[in-house]
Amino acid sequence: MQRRWHLLRHFVRQDLAQRYAGQLTGLAWIALAPLLQLALFTLVFGYIFKARVPGLEGGGYVAFLALGMWPWFAFSEAVTRAASAVTDHIGLLNKVAVPPEVLIAARVATPFLLHATGFVLVLGAIVALGTPLHFAGLPAVLAAWLVLLLLALAVGTLAAVLQVFVRDLAQLVAYLLTAWMFLSPVLYTREMSPAAMQGWMQVNPIAGIVESAREPLLFGRWDAPGLLVAAIGATVVAAIAIVLFRRVRPHLHDFL
């Protein structure tokens, strides 16, 4: 177990080093990228589309958007990169006894580290831009991120294992993730979606998670049962992922 933990740290460090070291902007990029993205969203949604959420003033929509987008960025990037965690390391896996689950976990951990950091910076930016936040809601937000991490590990593991058997899964994963974002209350609120989608919102764990990462800070209210349902959903997906992984694990190398 300790060896796995050491290995996980090794691969996360390697991943971080590879993505940021040697690049011109280096570490500063980690701080700048989220803020630049937020500026873009402000321009497009706040000023061009003039989108509004009921109960929030003009600058409030940008805060709404930012607080929902960052958890989604983390989830989507984690799943996309985890999906190819095993197939990207075929050479390594065929020569060294590296547990594949460590490779998958590392691919999930890195985006979460980056985007959680970005999220904290975004919080600062929102306050600086004059939208008040209810910081008493932070524990609920943390809980939402943890459920999100569990869901990302589960979906990432499913995708990584299936990718070994169906190599063109990657394109499908990218498409499904885009669809999932638009079908989740990231750019809008649950209330704004049509009645036909309400049932789906109940079972879509991303809905409960994104709301719990956003609304306690923004409105000072928290839909705790919503997060609980999401947590149960994430646990079910994780259980499926574990069963699949256990069943396929002894044969994984045969198909690399």
Add this chain to the structure above:
Amino acid sequence: MNAPLLEARSLGKSYPRDSDARGRFGALLRLLAGRPIPRLPVLSDISLEVVRGQSLAIIGENGAGKSTLLKLLSGVIAPTTGSVRRTGSLGALLELGAGFDAEQSGRENIRLSARLMGWDAEHLAQRFDEIVAFADIGRYLDEPVKHYSSGMVVRLGFAVVAAVRPDLLITDEVLAVGDESFQKKCIRWMEDYLAGGGTLLLVSHSMYHVQKLCRHALWLREGKVAAYGDVFEVTQDYLAYHERKSAAESGPALDAHYSGGEYRITAVELNGEGGTVPCVLQAGESLALSVTLHSPDGRRPGLALGLARADGTPVYGLTTDMEPVPAAQVDAGHWSYRCVFPDLPLLPGSYTVNLHAMEPEGVRLYDTVERGVVIRGATREVGMVRLLHRWEA
């Protein structure tokens, strides 16, 4: 102390028969349903045990499953049947030492290898320079491993192993890749490692390295254990098998009833044995050659006789016209010679006896008959022949 570091029980490995896109998808569905997938066996029923301080060589032809066995033993791949139990730290240099991520730099790979063998970051930092010095690959340290020559990959892998000194070291044919001086460095290190109680599992095609470094050997043939035990016995059986195999490929057998117009060998016996199977002797035993030749004109034919090592290096040769040689006339068209080498001083290994019929003038060679001779025995002497010697104070 004597609990095995490595223990394999009826290990078997088979690969899926269909590994194209459709086959993979079908296999996934079968795995999910808990049904078996069609497989082709690579290894079956391998049991072995390595205790601390032991050294085991795995030998066999290409494709016998040696590399697959090492991957199973080192935990890189999971067995289809049976089990592997390992205790203690493990260092593995598989597939020409490339236990590495080709996309990553040498520096990154040193970190990974050390981590895998159980070192923490602090420990590695202390010893990093030592590893780099042993590898001696200069500026390539920060290049991706895919730009390395195979020799450099081995250097890097070996350098990490040498620093970590794992309880058990598993290596796959690494000695064949490095240059002469690096090979010597590795062998010196391995001997020192073994002398210090290290445990080695080695795959090599060099019987010299195998006999030098290991005391036990396992001969793998078509995925099964052909022999397992003392290194000298197993390697000699293995070499004898190769002799038989090449003898079987060396063309038609003798024509005992030849009656044409040329001088020909019609029968050969080594220590009384006909046939084409190599003659097996203990070192120091005598070898008697009986050769019958056909003579088209009834005159006494000549015979050329040579002993060579299996790789063709000549050891000794002579012809019947060099000295007065007795011969027996069997009948009008046949003569026979008998030549005895008392206490044959050849060292253990594989040799061939080459025989040629000549006309009485001893000018022209008519045909070639080869027979294998395998000398058995446990000795650390090197070379082909034991020279008479004495030590004096």
